[in-house]
Amino acid sequence: MTKANEWFRKYLAPTPFIDCDHQNIIDYARSLTRQTASPVENAISLYYAVRDDVRYDPYNVRLDLAHLKAGYTLQVRRGFCVSKAVLLAAASRAVGIPSRLGFANVRNHLTTERLRASMGTDLFVYHGYTELFLNHRWVKATPAFNRSLCERFNVKPLGFDGVNDSMFQAYDENGNQHMEYVQDHGAYADVPLSDIVESFRRHYPRLIVESLLAGEDDFENEARPL
Numbered sequence: 001m002t003k004a005n006e007w008f009r010k011y012l013a014p015t016p017f018i019d020c021d022h023q024n025i026i027d028y029a030r031s032l033t034r035q036t037a038s039p040v041e042n043a044i045s046l047y048y049a050v051r052d053d054v055r056y057d058p059y060n061v062r063l064d065l066a067h068l069k070a071g072y073t074l075q076v077r078r079g080f081c082v083s084k085a086v087l088l089a090a091a092s093r094a095v096g097i098p099s100r101l102g103f104a105n106v107r108n109h110l111t112t113e114r115l116r117a118s119m120g121t122d123l124f125v126y127h128g129y130t131e132l133f134l135n136h137r138w139v140k141a142t143p144a145f146n147r148s149l150c151e152r153f154n155v156k157p158l159g160f161d162g163v164n165d166s167m168f169q170a171y172d173e174n175g176n177q178h179m180e181y182v183q184d185h186g187a188y189a190d191v192p193l194s195d196i197v198e199s200f201r202r203h204y205p206r207l208i209v210e211s212l213l214a215g216e217d218d219f220e221n222e223a224r225p226l
Contacts, residue, residue: 011098011133015190017086018101020093022071029094039097040162043132043141046095047160050088051143054079058115063197081144082128086191088143089130098133102140103185103192106168119204123182126196129167131187138187140165 014021020029032049033042057078066072070090073079079087082101089099106127116122129142141160150157154173160166168179185195 008098010189011100012093012096014090014093016065017068017070017191017193018090018093018099019069019071020090022069022090024074025070025087025090026094028074029091032091033095040134042095043092043097043134043139043162044160046088046091046097047141047143047166050084050091051157052146052148053077054084054087054143054146056080056084056145056149061200063193063200065193068191068193081124081142082126082191082196084143085128085130088141092130092132100131100138100187100189101191102129102131102187103127103196104129104181105183105185107180107182121204123203125199125203126185132162134162139163140167142166142168144168 019025029046032045054073055078058080060078061080068083068086070087073083073087085101089101092099103126105123105125108122108124129140131138131140139162142158145158147157156173158166158168
């Protein structure tokens with residue numbers, strides 16, 4: 001096997017977290033794509049499905065294999081940025097689109113009072129997004145915030161055209177600061193769980209404890225239009 005083939009296989013293969021060989025993931029991805037469509041067209045369909053089919057939920061952040069697997073996120077239809085990025089990566093690999101995970105620290109200027117109090121900061125460490133290999137280059141895709149949540153925060157839902165990087169907007173619809181990228185952690189073929197856990201514990205251990213007890217708390221209903 002050549003180095004090029006090894007590289008290609010790395011970003012198409014199932015991993016402990018990106019379980020693209022799970023039958024539910026395969027069925028989900030195939031239901032949203034067409035064999036006659038281009039990889040870009042299929043990537044766009046997958047992006048919008050994951051963005052809006054899975055509600056963003058920062059109150060149920062469970063940092064373990066069972067709860068970060070793509071198959072689990074698809075089943076419960078709730079997740080935070082990392083788990084949604086994992087699902088998009090898995091669905092993409094299931095239909096032959098190479099994918100990997102990107103991570104960055106971002107400063108979120110639009111959050112709720114409760115979440116800010118729980119975290120003790122507006123810095124979100126190891127924010128996760130997906131990178132898809134389309135037309136011989138990596139393109140960033142961020143499916144974290146579903147449309148209805150964006151409407152609550154008066155932020156335009158983040159789109160994806162398969163050509164340009166889809167990253168969080170710096171400002172909301174009223175010109176208020178929204179997201180600021182602070183530090184890039186690079187890209188990975190699978191979830192760097194130990195690095196994420198260590199960073200979460202160091203920055204906001206209280207949120208991890210509360211998230212395990214959060215139950216059915218709803219971040220979207222907690223948000224208020226600006």
